[in-house]
Amino acid sequence: MDKMTIMAMIANEFGKGVASTIVVNKSADSSMNKGRGENRNPFLGRVIIAKEYSGYVMGTDYTNSIENTANRMGNEGVEANLKQSWHKPCEVFGEWFSTDCKTESKIYLKLQRNEKQVGFKTTTTYYLDGVIATDDEVRKIESWFKKKSNTLSSTQVEMGIDEEHRQHFILPQLDTIISIKQGDKVIEPYNLLHEVYAIVK
Numbered sequence: 001m002d003k004m005t006i007m008a009m010i011a012n013e014f015g016k017g018v019a020s021t022i023v024v025n026k027s028a029d030s031s032m033n034k035g036r037g038e039n040r041n042p043f044l045g046r047v048i049i050a051k052e053y054s055g056y057v058m059g060t061d062y063t064n065s066i067e068n069t070a071n072r073m074g075n076e077g078v079e080a081n082l083k084q085s086w087h088k089p090c091e092v093f094g095e096w097f098s099t100d101c102k103t104e105s106k107i108y109l110k111l112q113r114n115e116k117q118v119g120f121k122t123t124t125t126y127y128l129d130g131v132i133a134t135d136d137e138v139r140k141i142e143s144w145f146k147k148k149s150n151t152l153s154s155t156q157v158e159m160g161i162d163e164e165h166r167q168h169f170i171l172p173q174l175d176t177i178i179s180i181k182q183g184d185k186v187i188e189p190y191n192l193l194h195e196v197y198a199i200v201k
Contacts, residue, residue: 001192003107003174004092010109010189011093014182016059019119022111023178025050025190028126032144041144048127050178053170055120056111058180059096065112065167066156075160087171098171108171109180 014020028047035041070076087098087108098108113120126133126141133141156166177189 001195003193006174006187006189006192007090007093007097007107009192010180010187011059011096013185013187014058014180016095017057018182019055020058020180020182022053022056022109022172022180023050024053024172024176025178026173026176028141028145031146032141033146035144043128043141043144046129047133047141048130050125050127052123053111053120054123056113056170058109058111060110060112061095062110062112062167062169066159066161069156069161069165069167070159073160073162073165097174107174109174109177111170111172113168 025048027045028049029044031049032041032043032047034044085101088101089095090097090099090107096110098110100106100108126138128137128141161167174189175193179186179188179190
């Protein structure tokens with residue numbers, strides 16, 4: 001099944017702003033340092049990160065969300081001064097999906113949560129050579145991870161949004177999404193894209 005058909009299915013079958021569970025599997029390679037020489041990363045090409053995002057919502061607009069948050073905090077009338085980004089809304093189903101600015105060939109699902117939202121959680125599982133990694137293996141794998149900032153975006157800071165009201169946005173690539181569940185309804189994008197068995201309830 002082609003990406004556009006799957007995008008339409010997701011946008012039409014699921015509700016905007018409704019708590020959902022999204023499972024994503026992706027290679028850890030882009031998150032890790034490669035090392036060099038005798039200190040070469042021994043885990044390259046061997047690790048899959050499986051993440052389950054529970055309680056996240058889809059179909060929301062980043063600009064509207066942070067502007068509404070700022071207004072609720074009493075910073076009325078402020079407008080988001082968005083910085084140049086690597087992604088932009090898709091021309092079709094733009095509230096649900098983004099694409100990369102460089103090639104416009106990759107599709108990303110927009111997910112959002114905020115610090116005051118209850119019932120959300122993110123569960124991470126590492127697979128090493130296809131098997132769930134042990135605690136010791138996880139520590140070794142994570143020692144190769146690139147350091148990432150977990151601070152508020154400059155746009156949210158400029159709008160007076162504090163850590164308590166922070167808006168979190170995640171963009172998993174459509175090709176890496178194993179399943180999306182909202183209530184009793186489930187769609188499996190990865191299987192649909194690869195024409196494997198697909199469950200759509």
